[in-house]
Amino acid sequence: MAGHSKFKNIMHRKGAQDKKRSGMFSKLSREITVAAKMGLPDPDMNPRLRAAVNAAKAQSMPKDNIQRSIDKASRGDAENYEEIRYEGFGPGGVSLIIEALTDNRNRTATNVRTAVSKNGGNLGASGSVSHAFDRMGLINYPAGAGDADKVFEAALEAGARSGPRTKRSTKSPRRSSRCSARPRAPSSPGARRPWSR
């Protein structure tokens, strides 16, 4: 077929991957900036920042990028991000919770609404979906950390509410444990929330 050379395919795929990667970095960097702004700009003193930095490292985000995102928080010119939660339904009656960090509520609300409604879903009122979800801590380990029994035992000992689950489909399977999150007051969308994603 004309125009369907193997090289072109590779180029396309690589382009898509690069886009995915840079998109991921900008999300990770935004979370780091928000976390650094909310507490001390030192990962050792700021658990949310620590989690954000670890997440970025896990995706092999360069150290410089991470530091720049932290520094950005202490500069006055940084955008002010707020945390917003959208709730809605996808095709087949699936419930969705969408967490966003934005410096422009109107833009994000429009984009999220469009993405959902263009693909067979619709957004609901706040609370319409989240009541059927539990807010819990989630701790991920690489699958190599131990077999299912060992992870289960560790989870049990640590007081987890539910045991390990293996996530498939990603390159490296992970085992995760859930613990109950600290109780929190119900919040309206757009209220500032002290927890990270």
Place this chain on the structure above:
Amino acid sequence: MLGEAESAKLAWRPQTMVEVNEGDAATLFKLIDALDDDDDVQTVWGNYEVSDEVMEKLG
């Protein structure tokens, strides 16, 4: 006991799951991709469950 965790965060865990068929799953993944392409969106949680066969068909 397990060494260092890969990540620790607060999650939304669905109380009940919904099994989605092939057609819905394809649209659903398009929806999630569309949300994911938005730099403002950090995480999308859902109560969908997709069987291995459907997953394989969708590639």
